[in-house]
Amino acid sequence: MIRFPIPPMSPIASRNVAVIGAGAAGLIAAHELRQEGHKVVVFERETQVGGTWLYMPDTESDPIGIDPARNVVHSSLYASLRTNLPREVMGYRVFPFVAKKGADRDQRRFPCHSEVLEYLKDFARDFGIYELVRFGIEVNKVELTEEGRWNVKSRRIEGKDQEKLDEVYDAVVVCNGHYTEPRLAEIPGIESWPGRQIHSHNYRHPERFQDQVVVLIGSANSAADISRELSGVAKEVHISSRSMEDGNEGKLAGYDNIWLHPMIKRVHGDGSVAFLDGKVVSADIILHCTGYKYHFPFLETNGIVTVDDNRVGPLYKHIFPPALAPRLSFVGLPWKVVPFPLFELQSKWIAGLLSGRLLLPCPKEMMAEVEDFYASLEAYGLPKRYTHNLADYQFEYDDWLASKCGCPPIEEWRKQMYADTSKRKRSHPETYRDQWQDEHLRLQAEDDFLKYLA
Numbered sequence: 001m002i003r004f005p006i007p008p009m010s011p012i013a014s015r016n017v018a019v020i021g022a023g024a025a026g027l028i029a030a031h032e033l034r035q036e037g038h039k040v041v042v043f044e045r046e047t048q049v050g051g052t053w054l055y056m057p058d059t060e061s062d063p064i065g066i067d068p069a070r071n072v073v074h075s076s077l078y079a080s081l082r083t084n085l086p087r088e089v090m091g092y093r094v095f096p097f098v099a100k101k102g103a104d105r106d107q108r109r110f111p112c113h114s115e116v117l118e119y120l121k122d123f124a125r126d127f128g129i130y131e132l133v134r135f136g137i138e139v140n141k142v143e144l145t146e147e148g149r150w151n152v153k154s155r156r157i158e159g160k161d162q163e164k165l166d167e168v169y170d171a172v173v174v175c176n177g178h179y180t181e182p183r184l185a186e187i188p189g190i191e192s193w194p195g196r197q198i199h200s201h202n203y204r205h206p207e208r209f210q211d212q213v214v215v216l217i218g219s220a221n222s223a224a225d226i227s228r229e230l231s232g233v234a235k236e237v238h239i240s241s242r243s244m245e246d247g248n249e250g251k252l253a254g255y256d257n258i259w260l261h262p263m264i265k266r267v268h269g270d271g272s273v274a275f276l277d278g279k280v281v282s283a284d285i286i287l288h289c290t291g292y293k294y295h296f297p298f299l300e301t302n303g304i305v306t307v308d309d310n311r312v313g314p315l316y317k318h319i320f321p322p323a324l325a326p327r328l329s330f331v332g333l334p335w336k337v338v339p340f341p342l343f344e345l346q347s348k349w350i351a352g353l354l355s356g357r358l359l360l361p362c363p364k365e366m367m368a369e370v371e372d373f374y375a376s377l378e379a380y381g382l383p384k385r386y387t388h389n390l391a392d393y394q395f396e397y398d399d400w401l402a403s404k405c406g407c408p409p410i411e412e413w414r415k416q417m418y419a420d421t422s423k424r425k426r427s428h429p430e431t432y433r434d435q436w437q438d439e440h441l442r443l444q445a446e447d448d449f450l451k452y453l454a
């Protein structure tokens with residue numbers, strides 16, 4: 001039986017911390033925790049670091065990811081993916097993502113996915129993170145102990161050796177990523193629609209869409225990239241999106257075979273797909289580019305942390321459940337952000353709070369703030385699933401964390417470069433990765449990086 005509130009932690013100390021995941025979030029969390037003097041173990045299911053950036057050619061047995069017995073593939077990268085942020089913006093602050101020489105390196109400003117993987121490997125090597133990672137080990141249970149610590153159960157997932165571990169840690173930092181469990185659009189009539197469905201999680205190459213009529217649902221980065229890639233092979237591509245503005249429907253400028261539509265109204269047993277504006281097409285495939293669900297199958301918190309309509313809550317500053325802070329934390333939940341620097345600041349704050357060098361408000365105050373935040377979302381008419389969407393205030397959030405940690409705010413050039421890129425991405429989706437006008441910002445970034453590269 002767990003007693004609440006959980007016992008307080010002793011002041012100023014080094015803790016034993018388990019980090020779950022060695023993607024971009026787990027790697028920087030491990031670094032910041034160790035910098036603060038904690039003893040860190042990183043659990044990683046795969047045999048390499050990188051998480052999402054570890055491209056996996058294989059796809060899942062269920063292309064829409066609803067069969068719980070399917071083989072789960074972690075990464076959602078497609079073969080042609082290039083970053084949607086310039087490398088200067090994207091990298092950790094402490095380890096700028098600069099172009100490296102070498103036959104296997106991509107020196108472009110918006111490089112291909114394998115270059116991001118190489119960057120993360122470089123970081124893990126240069127910062128001595130490899131020695132903290134247990135590869136091929138999956139965490140399958142994280143439970144509170146009576147003393148308010150965490151019982152972490154893990155197992156080796158491959159090979160004859162079915163090693164199982166049962167250990168106790170002072171704190172757990174969850175960095176398991178949130179781009180693996182597909183979210184699907186709800187489509188009336190889908191049970192009797194005869195075509196194929198696939199989620200972008202299982203999209204790798206366009207070839208299997210040859211000569212097909214595809215309805216692609218979504219409007220985010222993957223939808224923009226994949227629809228254009230498909231137009232080269234598919235017969236027709238129909239993009240259906242919630243954000244389609246009235247009057248913009250019709251052919252996409254510059255393409256003969258891409259059409260824009262509002263949401264799907266209904267699909268029918270004869271293969272037709274009817275949109276809200278009354279247009280109807282006969283389609284072979286529906287491709288869901290509709291995002292992902294937060295999923296923590298290993299986490300047992302006696303109902304303190306829940307996922308409700310994709311809100312992970314209650315969480316103070318998207319990181320700490322007030323009743324379990326700072327012993328349980330999440331790095332990387334926010335979306336529509338620049339992820340790596342945000343992970344870095346979240347991790348720095350967590351590390352300082354765990355050692356007792358920094359302080360949190362009391363659980364009651366944190367909870368009151370979380371409730372105010374939820375009420376403000378509701379007042380704006382935003383559904384729970386937008387809780388971790390930081391699009392309108394990501395840099396404010398970063399700078400708040402930076403001030404708590406006593407480090408400088410996000411660089412002005414980075415904020416400006418992000419804003420410029422977002423604008424260019426909207427106005428020139430085909431060319432924004434190779435043509436730009438923010439050379440002055442790039443030079444400022446290079447100048448700034450000198451202090452880390454010395």
Ligand code: FAD
Nearest residue numbers: 021023024025044045051052083084138139176177179332
């Ligand atoms: P992940 O990279 O998913 O890492 C999580 C790790 O946890 C994985 O290694 C996984 O194996 C491990 N794990 C999970 N569960 C367990 C367990 N139970 N036990 C042990 N290990 C476990 N960001 C950008 O900055 N720029 C981009 O251009 C960009 N493009 C993207 C394109 C796509 C298609 C997607 C899906 C994402 C993109 N992102 C981009 C966002 C990207 O996800 C983040 O940049 C970042 O890589 C996420 O890191 P993470 O560590 O939070 O999660």
